[in-house]
Amino acid sequence: MKxxxxxxxxxxxxxxxEKIWKGLMALSSHLDNEYYRYQExxxxxxxxxxxxxxxxxxxxxxxxxxxxxxxxxxxPGMEIAMIIYKDTSDEFQFAPMLHCISIQxxxxxxxxxxxxxxxxxGNMLDEExxxxxxxxxxxxxxxxxxxxxxxxxxxxxxxxxAMKY
Numbered sequence: 001m002k003x004x005x006x007x008x009x010x011x012x013x014x015x016x017x018e019k020i021w022k023g024l025m026a027l028s029s030h031l032d033n034e035y036y037r038y039q040e041x042x043x044x045x046x047x048x049x050x051x052x053x054x055x056x057x058x059x060x061x062x063x064x065x066x067x068x069x070x071x072x073x074x075x076p077g078m079e080i081a082m083i084i085y086k087d088t089s090d091e092f093q094f095a096p097m098l099h100c101i102s103i104q105x106x107x108x109x110x111x112x113x114x115x116x117x118x119x120x121x122g123n124m125l126d127e128e129x130x131x132x133x134x135x136x137x138x139x140x141x142x143x144x145x146x147x148x149x150x151x152x153x154x155x156x157x158x159x160x161x162a163m164k165y
Contacts, residue, residue, distance in 0.1 A: 001080065001081070005020075005082065005083070007084055015138075017050050020062045020094075020138075021094075023063040038093075038096075042092065060135045063160070064158060064161070066106055069155055069156045074100060076101060079098070079100075081097060082094055100159065100160060102159045102162075103157065104157040104159070105156060106157050107154050108149045108153040120157060
């Protein structure tokens with residue numbers, strides 16, 4: 001199934017392509033050639049390199065994504081086609097087909113005092129776990145993740161690595 005990623009959050013590049021690739025390369029050194037193949041295809045299609053390729057070494061890997069799943073379509077074992085610009089003439093698959101390793105339920109709740117609680121599979125995350133979740137999802141900090149999901153959220157963590165919370 002297609003898993004679409006934006007390339008910008010709050011008018012700033014999010015570097016999700018590079019962060020996802022950084023996580024994939026950590027899984028297997030055999031993906032080096034694939035990285036360059038997909039990068040070359042991107043250059044051919046868009047006449048430019050990925051946004052953050054010149055300083056990928058400073059980016060943290062993105063190893064999962066948070067999504068709504070009201071129809072319960074996502075489940076372990078599914079194939080994942082990672083794309084940008086879904087359903088447009090610029091639609092582009094930027095990584096090889098992957099498999100969904102696991103799914104976890106995530107809840108983000110905002111209290112009346114404007115503080116947040118985040119739980120994964122019913123387990124409340126502490127501050128350190130929340131920061132790690134945010135970084136693993138491609139955000140620079142827990143504050144940025146909570147701002148993005150302000151007001152609350154209920155959905156799924158879709159994992160393409162063995163990482164779980």
